[in-house]
Amino acid sequence: MSNQHSLVLENISKAFTQRGGTLARVNAVDNVSLAIDKGEFITLLGPSGCGKTTTLRLIAGFETPTTGRLLLEGKDITQQPPNKRDMAMVFQSYALFPHMSVFENIAYGLHIRKLPRTVIQQKVEGVLDLIGLQGLGNRRPNQLSGGQQQRVALARCLVMEPRVLLFDEPLSNLDAKLRVQMRSEIHSLHKRLNITSVYVTHDQVEAMAMSDRIVVMNSGHIEQIGRPKDIYRRPISRFVAGFIGRANFIDTMAEAVNDDLVTVLLLGKTLTVTMMPTAKVGDKLTAVLRPEGLELRADATLKQVVISQAMYLGSEVEYIVSTGEETLIVIDNDPRASHIFNEGETVGIDFAAETVHLLSN
Amino acid sequence: MRRIVQDPVLATALILVVLFIFLAIILPLIYTIRESASAEGLALFQRYLTESVYQRIILNTLAMGVMVATLGTLLGFIFAYVQVKVKAPFKRLLHFIALVPIISPPFALASALILLFGRNGMILRGIFGTRCFWGEGRSCNDIYGLDGLTIVLSLSLFTVAYLNLKGMMQALDPALEEAATDMGANKWHIFRTVTVPMLIPGIAGSFLLLFVEAIADLGNPLILGGDYEVLATRIYVSIIGLYDTKAAAVLSVILLLPSLTVYLVQRYWISRTSVISITGKPAGTPQQITHPFVRWSLVAIVLAVCFLIVLIYGTIFVGAFVRVIGVNNDFTLQNFDFVINGIGSEAMTDTTTLSAFATPIAGLLGMLIAFLVIRKTFPGRAALDFATMLGIAVPGTIFGIGYILAFNNPIELTLPGIGNITLLPKLTGGRAFLGGALAIVVVYIVRSVPAALRSGTALLSQIDPAIEDASISLGADNAYTFRKITLPLIRPAFLSGLIYAFARSMTTISAIVFLTTPQTKIMTAQILNEVENGRFGNAFAYCVILIGIVLVAIAILYLTVGSSSGAERTLEGGA
Ligand SMILES: Nc1ncnc2c1ncn2[C@@H]1O[C@H](COP(=O)(O)OP(=O)(O)OP(=O)(O)O)[C@@H](O)[C@H]1O
Ligand SMILES: [Mg+2]
Numbered sequence A: 001m002s003n004q005h006s007l008v009l010e011n012i013s014k015a016f017t018q019r020g021g022t023l024a025r026v027n028a029v030d031n032v033s034l035a036i037d038k039g040e041f042i043t044l045l046g047p048s049g050c051g052k053t054t055t056l057r058l059i060a061g062f063e064t065p066t067t068g069r070l071l072l073e074g075k076d077i078t079q080q081p082p083n084k085r086d087m088a089m090v091f092q093s094y095a096l097f098p099h100m101s102v103f104e105n106i107a108y109g110l111h112i113r114k115l116p117r118t119v120i121q122q123k124v125e126g127v128l129d130l131i132g133l134q135g136l137g138n139r140r141p142n143q144l145s146g147g148q149q150q151r152v153a154l155a156r157c158l159v160m161e162p163r164v165l166l167f168d169e170p171l172s173n174l175d176a177k178l179r180v181q182m183r184s185e186i187h188s189l190h191k192r193l194n195i196t197s198v199y200v201t202h203d204q205v206e207a208m209a210m211s212d213r214i215v216v217m218n219s220g221h222i223e224q225i226g227r228p229k230d231i232y233r234r235p236i237s238r239f240v241a242g243f244i245g246r247a248n249f250i251d252t253m254a255e256a257v258n259d260d261l262v263t264v265l266l267l268g269k270t271l272t273v274t275m276m277p278t279a280k281v282g283d284k285l286t287a288v289l290r291p292e293g294l295e296l297r298a299d300a301t302l303k304q305v306v307i308s309q310a311m312y313l314g315s316e317v318e319y320i321v322s323t324g325e326e327t328l329i330v331i332d333n334d335p336r337a338s339h340i341f342n343e344g345e346t347v348g349i350d351f352a353a354e355t356v357h358l359l360s361n
Numbered sequence B: 001m002r003r004i005v006q007d008p009v010l011a012t013a014l015i016l017v018v019l020f021i022f023l024a025i026i027l028p029l030i031y032t033i034r035e036s037a038s039a040e041g042l043a044l045f046q047r048y049l050t051e052s053v054y055q056r057i058i059l060n061t062l063a064m065g066v067m068v069a070t071l072g073t074l075l076g077f078i079f080a081y082v083q084v085k086v087k088a089p090f091k092r093l094l095h096f097i098a099l100v101p102i103i104s105p106p107f108a109l110a111s112a113l114i115l116l117f118g119r120n121g122m123i124l125r126g127i128f129g130t131r132c133f134w135g136e137g138r139s140c141n142d143i144y145g146l147d148g149l150t151i152v153l154s155l156s157l158f159t160v161a162y163l164n165l166k167g168m169m170q171a172l173d174p175a176l177e178e179a180a181t182d183m184g185a186n187k188w189h190i191f192r193t194v195t196v197p198m199l200i201p202g203i204a205g206s207f208l209l210l211f212v213e214a215i216a217d218l219g220n221p222l223i224l225g226g227d228y229e230v231l232a233t234r235i236y237v238s239i240i241g242l243y244d245t246k247a248a249a250v251l252s253v254i255l256l257l258p259s260l261t262v263y264l265v266q267r268y269w270i271s272r273t274s275v276i277s278i279t280g281k282p283a284g285t286p287q288q289i290t291h292p293f294v295r296w297s298l299v300a301i302v303l304a305v306c307f308l309i310v311l312i313y314g315t316i317f318v319g320a321f322v323r324v325i326g327v328n329n330d331f332t333l334q335n336f337d338f339v340i341n342g343i344g345s346e347a348m349t350d351t352t353t354l355s356a357f358a359t360p361i362a363g364l365l366g367m368l369i370a371f372l373v374i375r376k377t378f379p380g381r382a383a384l385d386f387a388t389m390l391g392i393a394v395p396g397t398i399f400g401i402g403y404i405l406a407f408n409n410p411i412e413l414t415l416p417g418i419g420n421i422t423l424l425p426k427l428t429g430g431r432a433f434l435g436g437a438l439a440i441v442v443v444y445i446v447r448s449v450p451a452a453l454r455s456g457t458a459l460l461s462q463i464d465p466a467i468e469d470a471s472i473s474l475g476a477d478n479a480y481t482f483r484k485i486t487l488p489l490i491r492p493a494f495l496s497g498l499i500y501a502f503a504r505s506m507t508t509i510s511a512i513v514f515l516t517t518p519q520t521k522i523m524t525a526q527i528l529n530e531v532e533n534g535r536f537g538n539a540f541a542y543c544v545i546l547i548g549i550v551l552v553a554i555a556i557l558y559l560t561v562g563s564s565s566g567a568e569r570t571l572e573g574g575a
Helices: A052-060 A102-112 A117-130 A146-158 A176-193 A204-210 A228-233 A238-243 B002-006 B008-036 B039-050 B052-085 B091-102 B108-117 B146-171 B174-182 B187-216 B219-224 B231-240 B245-268 B292-321 B334-340 B344-375 B381-393 B396-407 B433-460 B465-473 B478-489 B491-507 B523-532 B536-562 B567-573
Strands: A005-017 A025-037 A041-045 A067-072 A087-090 A164-168 A196-201 A213-218 A221-226 A248-253 A256-258 A261-266 A269-274 A284-289 A294-297 A303-312 A317-322 A327-332 A346-351 A356-360 B322-324 B328-331 B411-415 B419-424
Touching (some): A005 A196, A052 A087, A146 A176, A146 B465, A196 A204, A213 A228, A221 A228, A238 A356, A248 A261, A248 A327, B008 B039, B008 B344, B008 B433, B039 B052, B052 B187, B091 B292, B108 B536, B146 B219, B146 B292, B292 B322, B334 B536, B344 B478, B344 B523, B465 B478
Parallel strands (some): A087 A164
Antiparallel strands (some): A005 A067, A256 A261, A317 A327
16 A cells, blocks of 8 residues: 555445334445545446445545545544544535635635634635636625536635545536536646545546546445546446446357457357456356447348437437347437438448457356 | 544533433423322322312313413414415504514413403403403303413413414415316315315414413413412412422322323424425415405404404503502502512512523523534434423423422432532522522523524524535534534524523513522512512513513614624525
8 A cells, every 4th residue: 555545445334224114224335445546536426325425425524434444645544533634525515604705615714724814815815716716705605606606615625725625416506518617627627736536426427527537336335446438448247337328238148268358149240359357158248339339331231120219419310229139229429421210210230349348147 | 423422522512411401301300200109199199180179170271271272273373364365454563463472471461351351350340340251149250260361371372373373374385275276176165175284283283382381371370260270370389388399299290291292292293294395485475365254354353362462461561650550540650660679679680680691501502402413413312302392391380399309409429438529509499509590590491492492403404414514524623613604504593592582581480480589589470479469560560671671682682693694694595
């Protein structure tokens, strides 16, 4: 465990006693281990109730783990109260202090650190500049738009220059356009300031766009950790593949195995794909095919499918097609270049071997 | 839990709060119950539950409770309905008059009613030339007894039901009634099938609250009861007349049963079945009742009640400035001289000082318990809330007895080799610590904290806990967060808690009547003394001064606690 790690979670679990009815204890977070590098932007991604917020609150210190250890730059902080941890958190609901001005909101933590007035003034002005809210220091939070409020919430944390920044779905209360804009703002701020960040979201696009690494969670445990590209291309489970982006799953079987090269029969084609860990001959496998990796062509030599739905979306065309056994989604990303098919047509389906990813069942 | 233990300030606060609630609420109750559970006490139980005299008293108490709860809730409902759904003249004035009974010094309403409608009353005798409403001799029906008590108690308590139901009616989504209208239902049908069912929790809640307050009331039955005896007066007589704590304790436990039952029903049933969907801001305005007969009947009832309130408070006011109202109506300041410069001045300063002590403590304690109960997890969280609320669910007289029993001797700890250590000095009776003032302040606090706690929890549970988390995440500890964030955010609840605490302390009688000592004189006890001796002028002067002090205190609280930051507005605006 070298000191290039900023934050380390070691076998962290958190059990809650369910209130009302049964007193069963449920593991909201289940044996989570994670090492976050200095300056890394890491995202916890997963469906509702999978334990993302709980993990974040464990890191912040609002919850104490039932078992496991938490290290900040090599120091055990498991028992440290939240206000003593050198972290700051941005909340989904902004959580600005409604009875204070923007300036007072941002200066709040600095006052607690008992910094001299002039220094506070200077720092607050600086961070207001940084987030593009110059001159709004005297406003009350309720006199700001949602986007501005979230910027103040971010500024309030940034001004503390914490070792770790924590975000709990900070953009989910904003409208779609603003969300995209704030997303890139947070991204570039991170690139500039390089503060270790843990970001919680259930929006996979957001996760892909901002993160150095994504942690996919499922009912309390970690399914997969990896760079966005790796997680998208090589999901380790059906759950991850289905959660990150859209995917077609086709049942198949290992016809031949040569080291980590596995040969399968798929949509009328025989192909050989790398698989890690590899399979044995005769193993039942699931092939993951991304909709944009599939291609429809009027070509009678290919496997024939019937188009049951065609939706023209401008930048792409989305087809639902049926092979007889399976229903597949096909996305044509460049409708200008290719022919647009109609519902009811029978066409050939094609794909490149390198877009296929195999999972063992 | 670990979180609380980790923060020494929080842990200390929690321990102190629990200790206070235990000593001030639970311990006196335990003593009362223990006293009643002695062999002698159990014999008394048997006697009281079988002898017809006592069965009568128990029935009287329950009958009074039901009557007051029914009439008071009905009045509250009509007032609220007129405010929300009926076009009526002077609505704001009527609203204001309905609020006046919040500050009703005990005995004031009853005394005024006796002077107006008693056998020698200015209206009954003076205008109608009769002594009885009907009948004469032994069958004479006068103002004394159940009917008079029902009127006075309903008048002094209906405001609670009114405010409660008004809030609910305003929060009712008018879309519901509109939907019913669209389906062709007429107004009466809507009223029966939509409006009333939606308000059932509010109606039931008000009913139970009024029931508990009514059966606990001591002041009114004492002077208006005549030979209609209730448990509270019987307890009073047992202590003041006979100093029979066993009998008083047994009667207390009997009185405690219906009060606690109602409290439990209220807590675990009513609060769970609330069907009202409060969506923040209801869309559209409530429909107005236009049917002339319905409308004018309702308005007439409201006007009549308001007239009665004005008449009663007018009598109090005028009665304070004349020699003997109705008999010798010469203007005089003698009554005020008696209170301000004479015997009464001590009571006036003592009561005000002690109330002023109790008020901030009760307000802060209420907010602190609300904070602990809503925001922190620790074992016994629900129990703390429950025990604190007992402060108002338990009739005041019972606390009076409990305090006598629990604190009439110092509580000492005998350590072998060291001797006795006094943990708690003697708080009540002769030569009590601070002349009994400490016990009285504690009772004031106990009786006021529940209201502050309720408004505190109601408001706090609407405030996003992330705001406090944010403060902690920025480096503040729990104490700093409570002072700088929580308290300012629940300022409206704090303010109403303070106002309630002061008004309640200044006007309470049942809980402190056994605790006053020659060194500590309390206005309400003095008023009782004056009324019992027929010196209504002095009593009314006391009442006017008491009302004046409460009004001034409310103004001061508004100016200091209520203003400046506009936290309320900010909260409504929502961040
Ligand atoms: N204080 C608590 N007491 C009991 N159970 C809890 C508590 N907090 C969370 N849980 C449970 O733990 C599980 C994980 O909750 P968590 O809030 O971490 O999910 P999440 O991934 O953040 O979900 P969302 O995307 O909906 O915010 C849920 O089943 C939740 O009901
Ligand atoms: Mg969450």
